[in-house]
Amino acid sequence: MNKRAFNFCAGPAALPEPVLQRAQAELLDWQGKGLSVMEMSHRSDEFVSIAEKAEQDLRDLLSIPSNYRVLFLQGGASQQFAQIPLNLLPEGGKADYVDTGIWSRKAIDEARRFGNVNVAASAKPNDYFSIPAQRDWQLSKDAAYLHYTPNETIGGLEFDWIPDVGEVPLVADMSSTILSRPLDVSRFGLIYAGAQKNIGPSGLVVVIVREDLLGRARSSCPTMLDYKVAADNGSMYNTPPTFAWYLAGLIFQWMKEQGGVEAMGQVNDRKQRKLYQAIDASALYNNPIAPADRSWMNVPSAWPTSAWTSRSWPVPRPAACSTSRATARWAACARRSTTRSARARSMPCWPTWRSSRRSTADERGRPAEGIARPDRQPGRAHHGADQRAGALCPGSGPGQVRVAARRRAAVYFPPRARAWVLKHIMELNKGPLDNEEMARLFREIMSSCLALEQPLKVAYLGPEGTFTQAAALKHFGHAVISQPMAAIDEVFREVVAGAVNFGVVPVENSTEGAVNHTLDSFLEHDMVICGEVELRIHHHLLVGETTKTDRITRIYSHAQSLAQCRKWLDAHYPNVERIAVSSNADAAKRVNSEWNSAAIAGDMAAQLYGLSKLAEKIEDRPDNSTRFLIIGSQEVPPTGDDKTSIIVSMRNKPGALHELLMPFHTNGIDLTRIETRPSRSGKWTYVFFIDFVGHHQDPLIKDVLERINGEAVALKVLGSYPKAVL
Numbered sequence: 149m150n151k152r153a154f155n156f157c158a159g160p161a162a163l164p165e166p167v168l169q170r171a172q173a174e175l176l177d178w179q180g181k182g183l184s185v186m187e188m189s190h191r192s193d194e195f196v197s198i199a200e201k202a203e204q205d206l207r208d209l210l211s212i213p214s215n216y217r218v219l220f221l222q223g224g225a226s227q228q229f230a231q232i233p234l235n236l237l238p239e240g241g242k243a244d245y246v247d248t249g250i251w252s253r254k255a256i257d258e259a260r261r262f263g264n265v266n267v268a269a270s271a272k273p274n275d276y277f278s279i280p281a282q283r284d285w286q287l288s289k290d291a292a293y294l295h296y297t298p299n300e301t302i303g304g305l306e307f308d309w310i311p312d313v314g315e316v317p318l319v320a321d322m323s324s325t326i327l328s329r330p331l332d333v334s335r336f337g338l339i340y341a342g343a344q345k346n347i348g349p350s351g352l353v354v355v356i357v358r359e360d361l362l363g364r365a366r367s368s369c370p371t372m373l374d375y376k377v378a379a380d381n382g383s384m385y386n387t388p389p390t391f392a393w394y395l396a397g398l399i400f401q402w403m404k405e406q407g408g409v410e411a412m413g414q415v416n417d418r419k420q421r422k423l424y425q426a427i428d429a430s431a432l433y434n435n436p437i438a439p440a441d442r443s444w445m446n447v448p449s450a451w452p453t454s455a456w457t458s459r460s461w462p463v464p465r466p467a468a469c470s471t472s473r474a475t476a477r478w479a480a481c482a483r484r485s486t487t488r489s490a491r492a493r494s495m496p497c498w499p500t501w502r503s504s505r506r507s508t509a510d511e512r513g514r515p516a517e518g519i520a521r522p523d524r525q526p527g528r529a530h531h532g533a534d535q536r537a538g539a540l541c542p543g544s545g546p547g548q549v550r551v552a553a554r555r556r557a558a559v560y561f562p563p564r565a566r567a568w569v570l571k572h573i574m575e576l577n578k579g580p581l582d583n584e585e586m587a588r589l590f591r592e593i594m595s596s597c598l599a600l601e602q603p604l605k606v607a608y609l610g611p612e613g614t615f616t617q618a619a620a621l622k623h624f625g626h627a628v629i630s631q632p633m634a635a636i637d638e639v640f641r642e643v644v645a646g647a648v649n650f651g652v653v654p655v656e657n658s659t660e661g662a663v664n665h666t667l668d669s670f671l672e673h674d675m676v677i678c679g680e681v682e683l684r685i686h687h688h689l690l691v692g693e694t695t696k697t698d699r700i701t702r703i704y705s706h707a708q709s710l711a712q713c714r715k716w717l718d719a720h721y722p723n724v725e726r727i728a729v730s731s732n733a734d735a736a737k738r739v740n741s742e743w744n745s746a747a748i749a750g751d752m753a754a755q756l757y758g759l760s761k762l763a764e765k766i767e768d769r770p771d772n773s774t775r776f777l778i779i780g781s782q783e784v785p786p787t788g789d790d791k792t793s794i795i796v797s798m799r800n801k802p803g804a805l806h807e808l809l810m811p812f813h814t815n816g817i818d819l820t821r822i823e824t825r826p827s828r829s830g831k832w833t834y835v836f837f838i839d840f841v842g843h844h845q846d847p848l849i850k851d852v853l854e855r856i857n858g859e860a861v862a863l864k865v866l867g868s869y870p871k872a873v874l
């Protein structure tokens with residue numbers, strides 16, 4: 149045999165080659181008996197010897213004490229979800245269960261059919277990313293048993309400790325962890341494990357049960373499901389799955405030859421280290437499980453979108469590399485199971501395959517992006533972590549360089565690739581379309597292509613028809629789901645909550661200066677700036693069909709827009725009331741129902757509300773532009789033409805601002821903006837919002853930030869992002 153796949157499937161899992169070869173050699177004629185194991189009577193001496201040896205080898209491997217019975221049953225681990233309460237939960241009794249993921253929830257749901265279930269602890273509030281500490285469990289006083297799942301095969305969450313529940317029998321679903329390392333069986337009342345993962349072929353479940361728990365089955369328990377009946381009949385009350393039992397026995401024998409569970413533990417430890425190292429070193433893949441609770445046996449990792457997993461994705465993978473695609477919450481995810489025979493040498497195959505996908509993607513002209521992943525420093529929460537900085541944001545220590553939170557929900561929108569494409573398109577453009585038009589066309593093409601992978605949701609300062617919506621469409625193209633929000637703060641909240649992928653907010657206008665609401669929102673929320681858009685703002689005086697244009701008495705607009713058209717209004721409508729409303733779109737909306745009013749707004753609002761232009765481009769300055777920020781959760785890698793935004797809080801002392809600016813000056817770093825806002829931490833204290841040219845990962849910028857950090861009360865990097873392209 150010259151072609152065996154690297155198989156990371158959780159179950160049925162890879163089997164050791166020597167075992168398969170031996171089974172092959174014995175298939176037609178088992179040890180000179182002239183028949184295969186599949187054809188033997190289960191009551192024959194031959195099969196009984198196979199069965200007994202298998203049991204003894206398992207006892208040796210796990211040092212199973214003599215007061216435990218080992219049962220080889222059918223129905224898989226799932227049948228145990230019912231069989232356990234039928235045997236151990238008396239009518240009217242109560243059992244404690246710990247909810248750590250899909251498999252424990254299945255066990256809970258099934259047990260509820262038979263009696264009272266107390267969910268003593270649940271990982272749900274932690275998004276199933278960490279195991280609740282035992283001190284927080286709400287155990288019942290009179291529980292018949294406590295059930296838990298030491299390893300959640302799908303979620304990749306694993307206990308590295310055994311719960312201490314005193315005299316209450318501890319019941320464990322060890323389907324994907326049994327035999328992966330040494331185990332103290334005497335701590336448990338009952339252990340069960342579907343065989344197809346760590347033991348052998350499917351069709352078999354192994355139950356290790358303490359003798360005193362036998363004979364407790366309810367009277368309604370079917371005979372076939374009564375543990376005592378199984379134990380009394382040597383697991384042969386009916387015809388057992390003989391071939392699966394035989395194969396399991398061969399595997400137990402092979403494990404003993406390899407050095408037993410101690411040796412298995414060492415190999416598995418090496419495998420899991422390699423995998424997590426590869427994931428943690430990757431900018432693209434992500435495992436957000438709390439480090440102490442990460443599974444050795446099943447290592448899920450998420451990548452940007454489900455499109456990466458689609459069959460049509462034109463990136464080859466090595467024929468000999470087979471992974472298990474998990475579904476559920478790991479929407480775009482591979483799970484590698486390091487079961488016994490998934491060879492240690494196959495572990496590097498996985499990251500290589502992953503990186504080959506990335507580099508092949510590069511060759512195909514689609515620049516690989518560093519997609520955000522959660523900060524995995526030990527001791528930090530990975531989900532919903534509040535990483536606000538010192539005086540800037542409450543709850544953390546001063547004097548720390550912080551990069552705004554990178555969250556786990558990565559989405560495939562490649563700001564770097566996008567900026568690169570647009571720049572090159574404009575460089576190559578020889579007309580007749582101008583650069584702005586070419587960039588617009590290519591933005592739309594990219595927008596439509598990206599929407600095929602996963603339509604982006606973008607929140608913006610609404611209502612529909614605002615310049616912020618125009619900025620959102622300019623940046624993301626029209627193939628996005630854009631959602632208007634009533635206020636800037638709501639845009640931030642939608643992004644923080646993960647309800648949308650990105651938010652778009654105005655930050656400054658060339659005539660009127662900073663948008664303070666936006667700056668203040670950065671103090672409240674932990675966000676990453678991942679892009680900027682500049683929009684030339686053309687204001688028009690808009691009227692409706694019924695407007696009596698010679699009798700206009702009111703002009704509605706946003707306060708900023710009224711200010712941007714002040715001189716024009718003074719010259720043309722000096723005596724008309726100027727009424728500031730929440731947005732230009734809101735202004736446009738009002739005009740249709742009032743015959744004596746007009747609105748100042750842009751083209752989008754005019755179109756949307758069916759208004760005509762009484763006067764065009766009425767802004768006082770012909771270069772009137774507004775800059776908008778794209779906020780999200782993805783950090784953008786350097787493109788070579790970036791800007792960075794930071795917030796700094798300095799000590800209130802003479803020369804503080806000078807100290808803050810000096811490192812920029814001495815290193816020749818171009819500042820593009822500096823704003824001051826009152827700090828939330830005290831009266832007459834201020835924070836500085838600074839934008840400058842460069843990326844916070846550039847060595848020079850890193851150096852500057854460290855120097856500022858030495859002097860600052862707190863420093864937070866809001867994000868580095870490609871400079872706006874036309």
Ligand SMILES: Cc1ncc(COP(=O)(O)O)c(C=O)c1O
Binds near residue numbers: 159227300301321324
């Ligand atoms: C932890 C755990 N429990 C139970 C099951 C269900 O096993 P079976 O298919 O043998 O019923 C699985 C299967 O993946 C599992 O991983």
